Amino acid sequence: MNLDAVRNDFPFFQETSNGKPIIYLDSACQSLRPRSVVEAMNEYYLRYPACSGRSYHKLASQVTQKCDEARSQMARFLGAAKKEEIIFTRNTTEGINLVANSLDLKSGDAVLIGGKEHNSNLIPWQMLVKKKGIQLKILPPREDGEFDLANYEKLLDESVKLVSLGYSSNLDGVTIPAEQVIRLAHRNGSMVLLDAAQAAPHRKINVRALDVDFLVLSGHKMLGPSGSGVLYGKASRLDALSPFLVGGDTVANSTYESCEFLPVPERFEAGLQDYAGIIGLGEASRYLQAVGFDFIQKQELLLNQAVNEGIKNIDGLKLIGPADPSRRGGITTFYIEGIDSHRVAIMLDQMANVCVRSGQHCVHSWFNAHNIKGSVRSSVYFYNTLSEVEIFVDNLKKIRKVL
């Protein structure tokens, strides 16, 4: 695999603004999409735009078959034991809400989460504190942003029914030692949910080797369509969940008084689905496998090292997370005391078409706890180049001089 060939697969790189290329360093929010993903989705809309699993005509059979193939592909991508362990969702947020609202958690049961979780892995549990009287235990990261194994072990007690953690952080890119975390949780009798929104695009995941109970991801961060996602669950765990969203396509039969739910995964995929999204997500995961995670990680490291090196002497710049870029995937998050992060992001965009994220990245809780107003986050992916990084760094330096 080489970078030119990869970039050729992404029509976006032909786009310009004010005669200059657009430099997309916001892939932790949403990745770009290769042509093949868009084509797979278009094919659905143009050639067999029907409904899966309801009608008996040939178009419907084709949709059913394509969605089935996408499910099998996602099962392979994640190393699941069978395709029925893959539930299609709209995103990571929906996956976590599904688990939160379907698990039989009772008053006094505890859910343990990290101290820099995305709101999507915080708010659903906060709601259960209010609704059911569960306890929410928070494990702060170490000072350097790394996972605090020693305190984790201390917090794991018999009240903890579920450990729900971001596999890789969208704040600082740090990846937790998932195998160890899961082993310790299981030894304690706790289930584990991994929020893999930021991990699935960047590392090979094998849910069976991890022995994880639940894992959620978003398609749009891993080259897939917007509003596509997956909840993986071990078959035994999914069977024990009660349905969350119910209605059409979740039941085999109903009377005015009762209904008979379909088996997993249909039971959890209520209403007409985003078929193009499901098919596109299958293609995205196939494309990622074809590129290979070795290439992806090598390229990300090269780029993130260059970002690190480029920004290290900028006056007053404070990095969030470990100093070593190899611990941060494609992410570099920083702030400069007294300078509004949104202003920096807008200037980067206006001066050089550099797209980065600014603000609190849906981790308001961490920013509030640290009394930091906001930050700028660059997130490179395997399709970015060193010259793009250079333009970002040069313009950041120019901005620092005038702010």
Ligand SMILES: Cc1ncc(COP(=O)(O)O)c(C=O)c1O
């Ligand atoms: C770590 C993490 N978890 C959850 C989410 C929520 O993802 P989505 O908005 O696709 O549901 C994100 C999105 O940025 C994320 O980075």
